[in-house]
Each structure stands twice: as structure tokens, then as C-alpha cells.
Amino acid sequence: MHRIVLARRPQGAPTPESFRLETLPLPQPGEGEVLVRVTSLSLDPYMRGRMDDAKSYAPKVELGEVMTGGGVGTVVESRAEGFAPGDVVFGMTGWADHAVLRGKELRKLREGLPASTALGVLGMPGFTGWYGLTIPGAAKAGETVVVAAATGPVGSMVGQIAKAKGLRAVGIAGGREKCAMGRDVFGFDAMIDHKAHTDARSLREELAAACPDGVDIYFENVGGMVLEAVLPLMNTHGRIPLCGTIAWYGGADTSGPDRLPKLWRQILVNRLSITGFIIFDHWQHFPDFMAEVAPMVEEGRLAYVEDVAEGLEAMPQTFISMLKGGNLGKQIVRLAPDPFG
Amino acid sequence: MHRIVLARRPQGAPTPESFRLETLPLPQPGEGEVLVRVTSLSLDPYMRGRMDDAKSYAPKVELGEVMTGGGVGTVVESRAEGFAPGDVVFGMTGWADHAVLRGKELRKLREGLPASTALGVLGMPGFTGWYGLTIPGAAKAGETVVVAAATGPVGSMVGQIAKAKGLRAVGIAGGREKCAMGRDVFGFDAMIDHKAHTDARSLREELAAACPDGVDIYFENVGGMVLEAVLPLMNTHGRIPLCGTIAWYGGADTSGPDRLPKLWRQILVNRLSITGFIIFDHWQHFPDFMAEVAPMVEEGRLAYVEDVAEGLEAMPQTFISMLKGGNLGKQIVRLAPDPFG
Incomplete structure (x- = not known):
């Protein structure tokens, strides 16, 4: 598997040297865990805050640790109840092409719209x-x-x-x-x-x-x-x-x-x-959001635009560019074809 | 009657020259109006804001106009329904020893506590x-x-x-x-x-x-x-x-x-x-406040402290001193004995 870790804390804007690409053996899911192959990763401004060594609303990313972030993908192997190979899921995978997560940390996505919508308009x-x-x-x-x-x-x-x-x-x-x-x-x-x-x-x-x-x-x-x-x-x-x-x-x-x-x-x-x-803090409102907005998206009454980059190695440069406004619409990075594509 | 008007807009802290004491004939109440003899006036920090020529949440005091403020006193003459001579009332009298106000601008006070409490703890x-x-x-x-x-x-x-x-x-x-x-x-x-x-x-x-x-x-x-x-x-x-x-x-x-x-x-x-x-903006909550707090004050479960100055002419200097923290407790200025003692 491949992943991108925080190599150096940036002063001001991040640079390519802030990140490092690593190759590791494919991890195995333990009891209650699921191995996910990531198809799309999200890039969001909040990730910049996690790179600082400062008190914030969420733990910072430690040096050498995988960059935090959400992703969608397909289940490869499951040792968690309720998940089977082929299921399409959302979870906090980090900047990586594979992730092992606990079943309760994953949300199963329903068919109908591209899975990547779970990173943006419906995420x-x-x-x-x-x-x-x-x-x-x-x-x-x-x-x-x-x-x-x-x-x-x-x-x-x-x-x-x-x-x-x-x-x-x-x-x-x-x-x-x-x-x-x-x-x-x-x-x-x-x-x-x-x-x-x-x-x-x-x-x-x-x-x-x-x-x-x-x-x-x-x-x-x-x-x-x-x-x-x-x-x-x-x-x-x-x-x-x-x-x-x-x-x-x-x-x-x-x-x-x-x-x-x-x-x-x-x-x-x-x-x-x-x-x-x-x-x-407010996930309890998420079902209300989905009930109201998902039909609007499905019926084409609510537009969304994705700006798609390709490949895990594109994450750092795409993130740097996004922070400067270089994206047009929701920035995602595609690692593999969208399972609901 | 005597009143204190805004003579000059202050730069920074007000000075005695910001104010002017005037003597006028006693005003007569028109239809629906009441003549009140003021027994105590309130001094509050918000009055400083009204002296500036700036947009704020309430109209500024114009030059030569009576300084704004609340007071309590006794009704001398009434041409408004529901008010009779001797009634003890609260109203926005301004810095003056007499004021003519419309009946609906006045609130009748009930006996039991000094009328001046309507300027502070119960005001x-x-x-x-x-x-x-x-x-x-x-x-x-x-x-x-x-x-x-x-x-x-x-x-x-x-x-x-x-x-x-x-x-x-x-x-x-x-x-x-x-x-x-x-x-x-x-x-x-x-x-x-x-x-x-x-x-x-x-x-x-x-x-x-x-x-x-x-x-x-x-x-x-x-x-x-x-x-x-x-x-x-x-x-x-x-x-x-x-x-x-x-x-x-x-x-x-x-x-x-x-x-x-x-x-x-x-x-x-x-x-x-x-x-x-x-x-x-929130007077609709005032009855709830009174229902909860007035009994606490009457039964001695909630303390209040008044810092009392004497005489209308003391208003400017007492106000100037209050803005510098010179008061100990709620600042009022007494023009006549409290009707409820």
C-alpha cells in the first residue's frame, strides 16, 4: 500500500517538502475491522490546520503520521459484522490507497450517485x-x-x-x-x-x-x-x-x-x-441533511461540481494548489474508477 | 423646572463643559399625558454612547437636548387614564426634576421596596x-x-x-x-x-x-x-x-x-x-424577570447596593466619576425623598 505522511510542519503555505510518499506492506484487518481499497480521496481546507503544532478542535497530525482525511472505496476484506467485500463505504481513510478501519467507523453508501459525492455535496x-x-x-x-x-x-x-x-x-x-x-x-x-x-x-x-x-x-x-x-x-x-x-x-x-x-x-x-x-460536533443532524438534500441531488435540483485530480502522488501538489484557490469545485483525488461511477 | 442638556460632544471622557443646567417654566401635561415630579434619576454607562455623533442602537442626544435617562417619581397631574396624583412611576424622564410623559410610557410601581429599585436591581x-x-x-x-x-x-x-x-x-x-x-x-x-x-x-x-x-x-x-x-x-x-x-x-x-x-x-x-x-429589544421577558427576582429582593435573598448622590446639579460630575469607576453599587441621584422610603 501507499500513503502520504506529514514530513515537515509548514511555515505558512505547505510545500511539496511538507509531505512524503511511503510504501508499506498491505495491512491485514483484525477482529471487527475492514480493509478498504480507496477509490477517491477528499481534499479540504481543514487539513491545513491539522499540520500545525497548535491547539485546535481536533488532534494535530504528528510528524511521520499519515495525513488525515476522508475517502470512499470498496471493501476488500471484512472481519466486521455488516460489511462484505464489494461494499462501497466512506471513512476517514487518510491519504492512502488502502486503509484498515473498524466497522463502526465506516458508513455504507447507497447506489444511485457516484460514491465521490460522499466526499462533497453529500458529505x-x-x-x-x-x-x-x-x-x-x-x-x-x-x-x-x-x-x-x-x-x-x-x-x-x-x-x-x-x-x-x-x-x-x-x-x-x-x-x-x-x-x-x-x-x-x-x-x-x-x-x-x-x-x-x-x-x-x-x-x-x-x-x-x-x-x-x-x-x-x-x-x-x-x-x-x-x-x-x-x-x-x-x-x-x-x-x-x-x-x-x-x-x-x-x-x-x-x-x-x-x-x-x-x-x-x-x-x-x-x-x-x-x-x-x-x-x-453535529452529526446528529446528518440524517436530516440527507433526507432533505440527497433527493435534490438525485433529481438534479441541486448542482455539484467536482475538480478531479488523479493518483495518490498528486495529493500534495493538489492540496497546495487548492489552498491558493486553484480548484474549480469540490477537490477530490481519484485513485481508481468510482464504484458507482 | 430644571434640566441638564448636552452642551458639547465629548472627545473621550465627558467633562463638566459637556453639560449645561437650564431652568424652564413647569410644563403642562396635554391630553393623555402625565406630569411627574422626579424623586430619583439613574446614571448608567450606556448614556456615554448617546453623547456621540455616531450610529448606535438608539438615537443620539442632539446638542441642546435634555440628556436621556430613566427616573422614578410621583405623579403631580394626570390627563392620562389610569394615573392619578400621588402614583409612583418609572419612565424615561431624562436628566430633569420634572417630566411630561405619555401614560403608556410610564410604569406604575408597587409599594414594598424603595422606588429607586426600579432604576437598578429591579430595573x-x-x-x-x-x-x-x-x-x-x-x-x-x-x-x-x-x-x-x-x-x-x-x-x-x-x-x-x-x-x-x-x-x-x-x-x-x-x-x-x-x-x-x-x-x-x-x-x-x-x-x-x-x-x-x-x-x-x-x-x-x-x-x-x-x-x-x-x-x-x-x-x-x-x-x-x-x-x-x-x-x-x-x-x-x-x-x-x-x-x-x-x-x-x-x-x-x-x-x-x-x-x-x-x-x-x-x-x-x-x-x-x-x-x-x-x-x-427584550422587554417581553421583563415579567418573567420580575416574577423570579422581585420576591428574592423583597425577602432579602438578593442583595443590592445603591450609591446615592444628591441633587440634579450633581448629575454631570457623578456621571463623569461613575465612568471612571468612582461609584460603589448602582449609581442614582436623589432629587427628593423616595416615595416608598
Whole structure:
């Protein structure tokens, strides 16, 4: 089997030297365990946080340890009740082409859609967008939601569920191609290209024009300039579900004026609610998500876009590129044909 | 009649020149209105915000206009249904010894406790503490709450309701006398003197020792160094009801490192909920508050302390001093003997 381990902790953006490809003998499942052949792996921004030697919401990856991550694949050998060879499953396989996991750590996938959807639109990222918009976001028809990384698997879910619920959805993304995709594929009412702006004030002007009734929900997954642009546009009793601050990952420059007093005052004056959430705390809502969204995907009422790279050895470079916005849609890496393909 | 108007907008702390005392003919109530002789006026930190020419949650006071504020007093003349001379009432009288208000803007007070309690423990400040701790704070037995300005009418309510609900209550106040009052009169488990600390790190060390199980609720009414000290001590799923940022009122120096990225990350990593609230939005909960707290006050199970100044002309200097922490307990200004004694 092959796997990719953390070789060196990055300062700022990861580099190819942050990772190392290893070859090991094929592992054998113990009692209650299952050997899975991975067909597709997920790449997600949260993985960057796990590479740091810092307190976070999940254990960091140790040096020499396999990089953490979700994957889908087929069962090769099972010593766990309820799993048989050929079953298609999702689990936290890590960056590897084979994984041994306990049966209770695996979720069996039903046929109908490509298995890779369990990594994106019908997996953790889609669920994150749905949960954040619905529960802490408390989305109501007639309101306006703003989301960055709008063509990614989280943002595109936010936009589409918002439209389905009767909200105005305004997306932010980098570059013309993504903005066109946001409008044409995901149905955002307006898309704003952050690459056309070099400061928050200029971005804010375009945002204000796109949000004539102000902003009721800012789905926060980036931080940085976008946060600064959106905050003054928030309406009274606005909500900010906060699930990521990627613009500030990895030691971004944070000198300059202290914006905390201003933020604190804005939370107060506008009676905002800011709710940090980590989707891993909320799996009890996953069945509700699937019940609502899976039929929408199956019937073609909810779009998803995958950006597919090929081969385990492509993981590091694809991850590095994704963190810079180089992907178009949900980034996955295919190791073998999709079993439901 | 006498009243105090806003003479000049302050830069930073107000000065005596910010105010002007005026003498006017006694006003006459129109149809539906009531003339009230004020016996006690309230002084509260929120009044500082109303003096600025800035967007806030309530209209600013215009230059030459009477300073905003609540008062209690007795009805002198009534042309409103349900009010008769001698009734004791609460209303937004402004800084004045007489006021004409519409009947529906007044609340009749029941006998039993001094009328001035309607300005503090059983008024807006007490209600603020009770609401913030109970609703956005979602206080649960066994948790730890930290509150600054702990001997003020908001903080002392937070501490006592917390104790009644089985929480550990840790208060912060300025000086030995207030700390002794916090422990002895209001029953805080621990009191910390912020004047003994010159930086957030040192304050945090004493706080950490006083909160061996971390902090579940930080009732935020000050901002500044206290916020910076508390934030890293917050437990996962902690709550920060935010009703004031007095440390940052009036143009405090905010240069130095930008703390926003760190705050944003902490909200996320610890899944905090921060809820800005303005108590004026939540009057529908006031009957619940009174039903729960008024009997506690009447039966002596909930303490309150008033710091009483005398005479309308004392309002400016007492306000200026209060903003610097010069008061001990709820600050009121008495214009005439309390009608309920």
C-alpha cells in the first residue's frame, strides 16, 4: 500500500517538502475491522490546520503520521459484522490507497450517485453549508446571505439551499471563471470577484450594491478582507455562522490597526450572533441533511461540481494548489474508477 | 423646572463643559399625558454612547437636548387614564426634576421596596444581567461565569443569579473595597482586583487560578484588557453575551497588534457563541424577570447596593466619576425623598 505522511510542519503555505510518499506492506484487518481499497480521496481546507503544532478542535497530525482525511472505496476484506467485500463505504481513510478501519467507523453508501459525492455535496462539506445556514444561520425567506469561496462544496451548498428557501444569495469567489460558475451552475443572484479588489473598502462597495437590503447572514469560511468588507453591511440581528478562517491560516500578516474593538462594538450595536461551529460536533443532524438534500441531488435540483485530480502522488501538489484557490469545485483525488461511477 | 442638556460632544471622557443646567417654566401635561415630579434619576454607562455623533442602537442626544435617562417619581397631574396624583412611576424622564410623559410610557410601581429599585436591581440594569446570563448565556449548574464591573447593578445580578442556579461566579472589579463587597455582599466565589494588574497576561493568571474548570460564560460588559484576559480561558461551547464595551468607549487607544484574527480563530476552535444584545429589544421577558427576582429582593435573598448622590446639579460630575469607576453599587441621584422610603 501507499500513503502520504506529514514530513515537515509548514511555515505558512505547505510545500511539496511538507509531505512524503511511503510504501508499506498491505495491512491485514483484525477482529471487527475492514480493509478498504480507496477509490477517491477528499481534499479540504481543514487539513491545513491539522499540520500545525497548535491547539485546535481536533488532534494535530504528528510528524511521520499519515495525513488525515476522508475517502470512499470498496471493501476488500471484512472481519466486521455488516460489511462484505464489494461494499462501497466512506471513512476517514487518510491519504492512502488502502486503509484498515473498524466497522463502526465506516458508513455504507447507497447506489444511485457516484460514491465521490460522499466526499462533497453529500458529505462533510455539503453538510457544513446546510447546517451552518440552517441552524446557527437561522435562514429565513426574504433575507440576504453572503458567502465566500462560493463555488466550493460548502459555499455552493449555502447558495443553493439559500435560493431554495427564498433568500437572496450573494457569492464571492476568485476569478471570472468561478464567478460565472457561481451564477450559471449554482444560481447565485450575484457573484463578486475578490481578485478585482485590493482592499476591503473597494470590495465592500461592490458588495453593498449587490445587497441592497443589507446582509442578514454572513456565512464565514474565510476571514480576512472579506470579513472586513462584510461586517459594516450586517443588518441588526444578523448572524455569522463561523466555520473557517482560511485567509488567516498559517501565519498571515496581522499587523496594522487593531480591529477587535470595532468588531466588538459592531456585534453589540447590530445585536449580531456569532457562532463558531465545527461540523464534527453535529452529526446528529446528518440524517436530516440527507433526507432533505440527497433527493435534490438525485433529481438534479441541486448542482455539484467536482475538480478531479488523479493518483495518490498528486495529493500534495493538489492540496497546495487548492489552498491558493486553484480548484474549480469540490477537490477530490481519484485513485481508481468510482464504484458507482 | 430644571434640566441638564448636552452642551458639547465629548472627545473621550465627558467633562463638566459637556453639560449645561437650564431652568424652564413647569410644563403642562396635554391630553393623555402625565406630569411627574422626579424623586430619583439613574446614571448608567450606556448614556456615554448617546453623547456621540455616531450610529448606535438608539438615537443620539442632539446638542441642546435634555440628556436621556430613566427616573422614578410621583405623579403631580394626570390627563392620562389610569394615573392619578400621588402614583409612583418609572419612565424615561431624562436628566430633569420634572417630566411630561405619555401614560403608556410610564410604569406604575408597587409599594414594598424603595422606588429607586426600579432604576437598578429591579430595573433595566438588573434585567440586563438576568437576561444575558439566562437566555444568550444559557447558564447551567456546575458551570463557571466571569463578569466584570461585578459590584455594579448588572454584574451583581449576574453573580447572584449565577449562585442561585448553582454556578461558580468569579467577579472582576477595581479596588479592594469593591472586591470585598463582591465577596461579602453579593456572594461571588472569587473577586479579582483589575487594578492590581497592568496587563492582560497577569490578569489572566489570577483568573485562571480562580477558574480551575475554565470559563463557560463570560458576561461581557467592558471589553478591553478583561476580554483579552478571559478569551483564552473559555471552554469549548462557551458563551459570551455581549452588552457593553465600556473600556473602548470614547476613543480608547486601539493601536498595536491586530487581535481580530486570533479572536476569530478562538471563536471557531472553542465553538463559542457571541451574542450582542441590547436589553431594550427584550422587554417581553421583563415579567418573567420580575416574577423570579422581585420576591428574592423583597425577602432579602438578593442583595443590592445603591450609591446615592444628591441633587440634579450633581448629575454631570457623578456621571463623569461613575465612568471612571468612582461609584460603589448602582449609581442614582436623589432629587427628593423616595416615595416608598
